[in-house]
Amino acid sequence: MTIPRTLIDKIWExxxxxxxxxxxxxxxxxxxxxxxxxxxxxxxxxxxxxKVRRPDLCMATADHDVPTGKHGLQVIDEIADKQLRFQQxxxxxxxxxxxxxxxxGNGIIHxxxxxxxxxxxxxxxxxxxxxxxxxxxxxxxxxxxxxSQVEHVxxxxxxxxxxxxxxxxxxxxxxxxxxxxxxxALAVIRTLGTDGGTGHLIEFRGDAVRNLSMEGxxxxxxxxxxxxxxxxxxxxDETTFAYLKGKERAPKGPLWDLAVDYWHSLATDPGAQFDKxxxxxxxxxxxxxxxxxxxxxxxxxxxxxxxLESFATKSEREAAVAALSYMGLEPGVSVSxxxxxxxxxxxxxxxxxxDLQAAAKVLEGRKISSSVRSLVVPGSASIKREAExxxxxxxxxxxxxxxxxxxxxxxxxxxxxxxPPGKHSTSTSxxxxxxxQGAGARTHLVSPETAAATAxxxxxxxxxxxxxxxxxxGK
Amino acid sequence: MMEPVxxxxxxxxxxxxxxxxxxxxxxxxxxKRVERTGYENGLFEIWRQDPSFITNxxxxxxxxxxxxxxxxxxxxxxxxxxxxxxxxxxxxIISSSIADIHRGNLPQEGIxxxxxxxxxxxLLLAATGVNPRVEIEINVTDRTVTCAEAGVFAMPFRIxxxxxxxLIHGYDPIDVTLTFEKSIETHExxxxxxxxxxxxxxx
Numbered sequence: 001m002t003i004p005r006t007l008i009d010k011i012w013e014x015x016x017x018x019x020x021x022x023x024x025x026x027x028x029x030x031x032x033x034x035x036x037x038x039x040x041x042x043x044x045x046x047x048x049x050x051k052v053r054r055p056d057l058c059m060a061t062a063d064h065d066v067p068t069g070k071h072g073l074q075v076i077d078e079i080a081d082k083q084l085r086f087q088q089x090x091x092x093x094x095x096x097x098x099x100x101x102x103x104x105g106n107g108i109i110h111x112x113x114x115x116x117x118x119x120x121x122x123x124x125x126x127x128x129x130x131x132x133x134x135x136x137x138x139x140x141x142x143x144x145x146x147x148s149q150v151e152h153v154x155x156x157x158x159x160x161x162x163x164x165x166x167x168x169x170x171x172x173x174x175x176x177x178x179x180x181x182x183x184x185a186l187a188v189i190r191t192l193g194t195d196g197g198t199g200h201l202i203e204f205r206g207d208a209v210r211n212l213s214m215e216g217x218x219x220x221x222x223x224x225x226x227x228x229x230x231x232x233x234x235x236x237d238e239t240t241f242a243y244l245k246g247k248e249r250a251p252k253g254p255l256w257d258l259a260v261d262y263w264h265s266l267a268t269d270p271g272a273q274f275d276k277x278x279x280x281x282x283x284x285x286x287x288x289x290x291x292x293x294x295x296x297x298x299x300x301x302x303x304x305x306x307x308l309e310s311f312a313t314k315s316e317r318e319a320a321v322a323a324l325s326y327m328g329l330e331p332g333v334s335v336s337x338x339x340x341x342x343x344x345x346x347x348x349x350x351x352x353x354x355d356l357q358a359a360a361k362v363l364e365g366r367k368i369s370s371s372v373r374s375l376v377v378p379g380s381a382s383i384k385r386e387a388e389x390x391x392x393x394x395x396x397x398x399x400x401x402x403x404x405x406x407x408x409x410x411x412x413x414x415x416x417x418x419x420p421p422g423k424h425s426t427s428t429s430x431x432x433x434x435x436x437q438g439a440g441a442r443t444h445l446v447s448p449e450t451a452a453a454t455a456x457x458x459x460x461x462x463x464x465x466x467x468x469x470x471x472x473x474g475k
Numbered sequence: 476m477m478e479p480v481x482x483x484x485x486x487x488x489x490x491x492x493x494x495x496x497x498x499x500x501x502x503x504x505x506x507k508r509v510e511r512t513g514y515e516n517g518l519f520e521i522w523r524q525d526p527s528f529i530t531n532x533x534x535x536x537x538x539x540x541x542x543x544x545x546x547x548x549x550x551x552x553x554x555x556x557x558x559x560x561x562x563x564x565x566x567x568i569i570s571s572s573i574a575d576i577h578r579g580n581l582p583q584e585g586i587x588x589x590x591x592x593x594x595x596x597x598l599l600l601a602a603t604g605v606n607p608r609v610e611i612e613i614n615v616t617d618r619t620v621t622c623a624e625a626g627v628f629a630m631p632f633r634i635x636x637x638x639x640x641x642l643i644h645g646y647d648p649i650d651v652t653l654t655f656e657k658s659i660e661t662h663e664x665x666x667x668x669x670x671x672x673x674x675x676x677x678x
Contacts, residue, residue, distance in 0.1 A: 017658045022640035025655060027662050029670055037553060039509040050649070059673045065507070079507040086509055097673040105678060118671045130552040130576055146554035146580035148648075156652045158659060161579075162635040194494050195546035195572050228549065230575045248677075251669035259669040294494050294549075315493050315545060322492065412551075414503050433498045433550060435521055 004269035007235050008166045008201045011141045011266065015124045023160045029123040031153050032109045033060035033096075035087040036414070037128030041150035042090040052094040053157045059118060060091050061099040063108045064414050068377050068404040075101075076416035107380025107406045110134040110348035114218065115380055117247025121236035121263040126153055130225045131348045131430060137217035138244075139236035139266055141201065144225065164201045164230055165275035168268075171206035173283030178464060180358070181216030182350060182428065182447035184208065185223040186288040186298045191280050194296045197229025200276065203268060204234050208282055214243040215354040222349045223430055226295040235267040287462035289335055290432045290445040292323030297432075299335060301450055301462045307331045326434050327442050328422065335460045338444070341423035343374040343455040344437075345448050346404075347411035350428035351379030355448040356387050360395040362452035365469045368400035369458030375402040375417070377409040401455070413437045426454045477585050479645035483566045483613040485539035487603040488529045495543055496550035497577060501559040503551075514555060515562035530563075534607040539566045542599045542611075546570075548577025557584050567613050569620070569632075571596050582638040583648075587615055590633040598625040616643050 005013075018025040031054075038060070045052070052058065065080035075081045084101055091098035099105040099112065110131055113119040119135040125142035126132060128150045135142035149159060169192070175184060188204075202224050204217075212220065217234045224232025234240075241260055244250045251259040287301040297320065299305065305324070308331050311317040324330060329338070345351075345359050356378060368374050376396050378384040384406055387393055393403045410417040411429035413436060419425040421440030428451050432443040444460060453461045505517035522528045529535065541547075541560070547570040548556065556577065560568070561584040568581060571593040581588045591599075602625035603609045611622045618639065619629040641648055 015662075017662050018655055021636055023635070023637035025652065025658070027659070029666075036506050040511045043509070043511075048649075056672045056674060077507065079509075082509055083507065091675075095675060097675050097677055099678060103678070118673070120671060123670065128552060130550065144552035144576050146552055146557065146576060146583060148554060148583035149579065152649050152652065155649045156659065158652055158655075160637055160648060160652060162637050194549055195574070198546070198572050198575060228546065228574060249671040255669040259667070262667065294496070319493050412503050414507065431496075431498070431550060433496045435502055436498050439502075439521065
């Protein structure tokens, strides 16, 4: 009888080339690039006269620097322009599939992989970006790496790594009907803490995870990094296969059947041991919002910022004091009373079509508050086209949102899309770090639905807080 | 090839905050560069505007070690943060936990990621906080930390084996991996036939 293994063990062992006390050498099936973290890696490669070993396993896009405003897109500065040009030059030189700014295939790298069917179960996927975890939703080991490791993968298509520990996070109970994948992610991070997953790969399990769409699973896995984990995974199932079937780069014909058979075998075996197993009760979890400067500092929408005495450790208390000082907030303040200046819907966390549809459903027939600047940035050019075909762009525009072109935009604030100093934003992105959305910006992470409701009321609110639409005034 | 790292001895910057993310270590605007050097002025750029911030202490101008609260280096994978630490003269980070990606990036530039129990980190924070001249000695080869003023003597620290191996030998990891060419080829010859491929022709 074979020893029961976890999903993570199965993938790791299938890609293992060499095992030594100083680490495992594993093969990388797909290497993704953005324009910001790869130029120095290509340069390093050239300096040593090395080649890209497998350009056929590499795909690149421009996302961090690209402007998202109206047509005639202007890159905000010379250096962004230089990064974009360097990427184009290196991709051409080494024969790498590349989707430059404004091209019809462009988008956020973690949106493109799944969209093109490049992200498949059982694969190992890396990118010089921490939110590579997103691809784990397909039952792949996908994680962010630094520039030296990017160079290493370019040269060898492998990485030497200490084997990560395995962690099972099982969501038990039934969330509130208004809960989205983003709310579950924030609730999970609140429970695990910002470093609860450090050194681990997490497999998310339980009915609440199974019931999520692929888009929802991507949102959850995307934020595993915010709990310190290298990545999060969900075992592939019928939902995964239905999503992949027919995608451009998904297996076709007899290969599809072979692949599905194999993908079925990846699920964690009954009785398999994880290094750590955690159950999180998500009963009645509903819309969530962060109040501090890390994604674990969150509360339900409509509640109050916690009292300092409620924090279990000195370190958490000190972190809360520092966070509230930056945010200009105090314990006991109701999050509904925080005036919101900017609303951002987009990013690799919540910039997919399903996210835009969910927000549009809230906005339909309503107008956003005159005090709020709101922008929606589709995750890819293809999502933008599809949304426009469905008329979703009109719902956003008529409500008062700026309908933008794809990119990372206000999630990382490198392209000129920023929140003014001292102003509060609600954002569907993944990090509320100090200065993340611009120097002095005060970020509150939320779901697309909560972002939409907040834009309408000008204060942090969930869709259930909205008054019914007055048909005479609407439209 | 990098210089092998065996012993690091120096004074420290105590940074008792937890969750110091890579956006604080180096704000994103500094990622708009295509060079690998010249990042020293970006290190803690926002916090350094405060004259009382620890790196502005003239008595610590020679410090080479950061002692930080838990979960140092969380967030973005940017290795630019490591370039900033290196260019500023930092040679080791001590914390009770260093975030995974950052912990892997640090040794790529010869900086030693050192994880110790929180109570030991507190002792080091206290001793180096009181006296800017207090020195910490790190024996990388033996994986121990000593700081007499903190009452810490040859305390074993945690470091993953890949990082330790590369640091003490000063190897270029790519050179090491390239010696496994045969094994890589063997793996490549048996990859599943349905695995996706990329090509500029798809664009």
